[in-house]
Amino acid sequence: MEQIIFKNVVPQVFSQQSDLHSDIWNNELVLDRGHKYLIEAASGKGKSTFCSYILGFRRDYSGSILFDNTDTRTFGVSRWVDVRRSEVSLLFQELRLFPELTAMENVLVKNNLTHHKSRKQIEEWFEMMGIADKKNVIAGRMSFGQQQRVAMMRALVQPFSFILADEPISHLDDTNSRIMMDIMEQEAKAQGAAIIVTSIGKHVELDYERRIKL
Amino acid sequence: MNLIWKLLRQHISVPQLAGFSLANLFGMFIVLLGYQAYKDILPIFSGDNSILGNNYMVMSKRITTGSTLSGTANTFSQAEITDISEQRFAEKVGKFTATEYKVNARMGVNGVSILSSELFFESIPDNFVDVPLDSWQWKPGDTTIPIVLPRSYLTMYNFGFAQSHSMPKISDGLVGLIDLTLYIQANGANDVYKGKVIGFSNRLNSVLVPQAFMDWSNGHYAPGKQSQPSRLIMEVANTGDDRIIKYVDEMNYEVEDDKLNAEKSTYLLRMTVSAVMLVGLVISILSFYILMLSVYLLVQKNAEKLENLLLIGYTPARVALPYQLLTIGLNLAVLVIALVLLAVARNYYIGMITMLFPEVSEGSMMPAILLGVALLAFVSVINIAVICRKVTNIWKHKE
Secondary structure, three states, X not given: OOEEEEEEEEEHHHOOOOOOOOOOOOOEEEEEOOOEEEEEOOOOOOHHHHHHHHHOOOOOEEEXXXXXXXXXXXXXXXXXXXXXXXXXXXXXXXXXXXXXXXHHHHHHHHHHHHOOOXXXXXXXXXXXXXXXXXXXXXXXXXXXXXXXXXXXXHHHOOOOOEEEEEOOOOOOOHHHHHHHHHHHHHHHHHHOOEEEEEEOOOOOOOOOOEEEEO | OHXXXXXXXXXXOHHHHHHHHHHHHHHHHHHHHHHHHHHHHHHHHHOOOXXXXXXXXXXXXXXXXXXXXXXOOXXXXXXXXXXXXXXXXXXXXXXXXXXXXXXXXXXXXXXXXXXXXXXXXXXXXXXXXXXXXXXXXXXXXXXXEEEEEEHHHHHHHHHHHHHHXXXXXXXXXXXXXXXXXXXXXXXXXXXXXXXXXXEEEOOOOOEEOOHHHXXXXXXXXXXXXXXXXXXXXXXXXXXXXXXXXXXXXXXXXXXXXXXXXXXXXXXXXXXXXXXHXXXXXXXXXXXXXXXXXXXXXXXXXXXXXXXXXXXXXOOHHHHHHHHHHHHHHHHHHHHHHHHHHHHHHHHHHHHHHHHHOOOOOXXXXXXXXXXXXXXXXXXXXXXXXXXXXXXXXXXXXXX
């Protein structure tokens, strides 16, 4: 997939608001593969809503969202499954890890589906992100910052054209943030994919080509 | 699969599923037992094992208190017989001839004597007897007489005698085991004959011998005596013909029609089995409802996990699969246990049936197996569909 276009998209919750000053809502936004975007906004402006529209699990908007000129409203279940498996990867703000599974199992539950990375590669990431000793710890017992890194690894064990990171480093120190974002950048570069990061203020400096105000 | 199962088995309630399995086992067992028992018992009523053909009726005069007191004859006169044979429904009419002399018989099985009694023979014209003609022949000088016994004798022997004396039970194929010795003392003669049982009759409560023997023996042992027949046998085109009932009523005759009795019994059997199966079905449906509720609850409790799996790229079919396999597995286990229980129960009652009716073949459990598999398939299809729908709702964000 090469391009995502938002055309006059307005979430239903904002439909009564006439003073929407946004680069996305009720506007036209084109996101191209291979570029880096930063979406900045205060809380409640719809960052997670934006992510959920791209992943196809919410459809409560007017206007249209096009993937390579095809309206996503025409997508059926199997098309969305393809999108989620091999075109768009999302690091959820609320992480959506499985608290009953260990850190490693949380990554494997996705990798078993895509077979995208070797176990060795995943273990290397654990080392690099400084949580190698937590591999076999139940995710529910890890700190949020540690869980963020597990969620990032889970987002990376799939092929993608766009990777969205919804406030990825909110609970990480600068060093760990840097490491995590470097790994993400490296993976995106290898796949020629776009990076879209949302932030409420704290973010790691990447050489963003565009800063979008929500 | 393991990771998915590890996730989705959370919140599975073992007591709920055990409750479902027990209730369903109970219901399934009743349904299958009812159906299987019906299939096993039906041949007893509908078995076409008559010595007579199908469209025969035995007709006699009605015996009333009045006729007994007044001493009116219960026999048919020649005029009455002619009248009957002239009726349009009657295709063929024959007389029952009875012996005019005394016969003593000793019956044994496999050399053990079991019965010694005075009896009498009857005969009907040979063309009414539906046995191979070469085994139904007798000519003067023969010391062996072919005989057809009432089936009730066989039942009496199998159920009452063989059981308590540890003797072999006899089925139609084993009639050769019966030795029958007949002693006729009449007209100054003292003769011994051997009876050869060639079959059993459901409809005639008489010891039947060939007409040729009857005619010869009556002339030989009781010359000059001749009684009028008290029963007639009649072949009709259609046993359900209204005119028969009308004529019989009008003439104050009686018709033995055990076909009618068999139909009544079959009807009763069908009613009973339907009622029993209905109870089983209701239990099954209720238990199925419990299972569905349990699965609903499970999907509801795990909705968040299911949603997360869908969001990371799992298909709805893939995440529904563990629950579908779980329900199908439970249903299958219940079916297998129900069939095992049925086999045990059937083993018990089939023993009784073959004791009472040795002529009925044992059949097989195929009817119950087929019904069970059909029920399993039906229930499983509904289970699969319902779970699919639940997961699709989660996909659509409706849960």
